[in-house]
Amino acid sequence: MKSLGSIRRSFAPWNDPEARPYIVFENVTKRFGDFTAVNDLSLDIYEREFFALLGASGCGKSTLLRMLAGFEEPTSGRILLEGQDLRGIPPYRRPVNMMFQSYALFPHMTVEANIAFGLKQDGMPKADIEARVAEMLKLVRLEQFARRKPHQLSGGQRQRVALARSVAKRPKVLLLDEPLGALDKKLREATQFELMDLQQELGLTFVVVTHDQEEAMTMADRIAIMDKGQVMQVATPAEVYEAPTSRFVADFVGNVNMLEGTVAERSEKTATITGASGARIVVENAGDAAAGSEVAFAIRPEKIKVSSRPPAAGVPNVMEGEIWDLAYLGDMTVYHVKLSDGQVVKASALNSARITEDQLSWNDKAWISFAPDAGVVLTR
Template identity: 85%
Template structure:
């Protein structure tokens, strides 16, 4: 099997049949009155994993985090941490710490006092507290801001103080609820990489909740896509993007084109899909069967747009009309209307400053893509 995307680090305990999960949600259901926030959900997370729960608002991701932290109890099912059932254990006795989007810093305390607060509550000796606080300040690169108060810091600096306070007690698991939501785009992107480096340096298990797809794709070793309290897919970022398990996952993560049709022919792992006046030849057929309704999902960057008909006999080729164009600097996005009325999105990298044959609105154009460029979805 070909590798899907680049690998951030050589860390994949989920592929080892002998590896034991560190956190286990076992048939967990959580109801609030008549509303089911989490529905019979099972999920395994491994030690030292950077794991992301990704989904739209109301999908149950924050509820899972709160149950693991001890703020809510499951209606049914079990949550295990390092083999221990957490039911009935209060939040302050659980070896986890939670970092909220609001940061919840004490405004009257200095940076070092904020970081030291939890250590003092635990009764740690003063010399050890001072050493630990110094270690945390160095870790988040805030040594020169130790005596400042939160209102004297930027948003990114306050975020790092909250992070230092969260990891100062050295929890087994750090829970992060939309941790970068209050930062501007540029600072959020920088902080994503800082979080990744911090997690690997500390060797902790990070569980982050986010609705930001790019954030989850950048930071996480694996992502769980949630919808209506259920897990739709658990996989690495590359697998979620390149090999989505369903129409929902394909549509939720990134941009995608869906060609609906029926498997007219299936032979040696290849399919001929007929539908809406066009035929598609596909290699990645999954569990599709002859005669079954399917969708061929393909990302915009896998589709080429040309002013002339491609000569590649292996490619799927369809003629259409340029309906819209968006120039984004590094790339150009084309919307091409096909004869059946479907509008296909294709993106082209602007590798040079000047295009040889620039396409414009209402031009006739050809879209083409190889049989292995997309994936066949049966659900």
């Protein structure tokens, strides 16, 4: 069986019918007055999973996290952790810890004092606290900064202190609300991999809230795409990108071309879609699209080939147009090709060679083509 995209690890308990979810949101609704932040949502998260809640501002992802942490209670429905209903259990008695975007470090305390704070509140013996703090400092590679105050640290170092303090109490679940939002792009990218490595080393369940698609795609084992308080799709990063189940998900994650049309012919393996311009698209990933139905064909820019010459006879899914715009980005070139019906299709080509043989420029005639399995048919 061929897999979609690259596989970071073989961990996939959601495919095991015998596996029991670690965290369960069961028909959860949360209202604030007349506003419904989370609407009859059900979701399963598994032990040791790195799970991401991804969506635009106001979609309900942070509210979901706050209910799991105990800062909010569901209006209706249940949240279970290891089979235990969390309703009525205050935040400080839940086996979860939350790391906020602001980090909320105590400015007057040293790094080691910040990490030790929660352990002292729990009454842990002094010797055990010292050992645990030393362990956490080593884990986040901040041993030499133990006596510094937060203002003497970089943004990335403060983020590590907050992370060390969050995991020092050994929670069963670590909740991260936009944890990398305050870091610059380069540091954010490096820290994403550090978080992934740390999560696997600790063996904890991580649930992260983010609006950054690249962040979710990089770190998470699975992603829940949210919109208006509901989950639109739950899948691995590769499945969300390569096999979206709706126009919303396809459009929300990455760049995509959406070609609307009608299913003219349907067989067991393929479907033929005709568009407004009369172009015929042969597709293998047609799902349950029936003949005569109105559908969208979603295809990513990197799956489309652009050429200054017509492809050889017999090549499927060929359309003629002209270069409407283009951008050279160094590692790739992005083309905007205007088809005969006026629709502009985006295509991207990797610049694997320093010198381009097939040079295309503005207003040049061009042909686009793609394989039958390059995109997916969407019925909703």
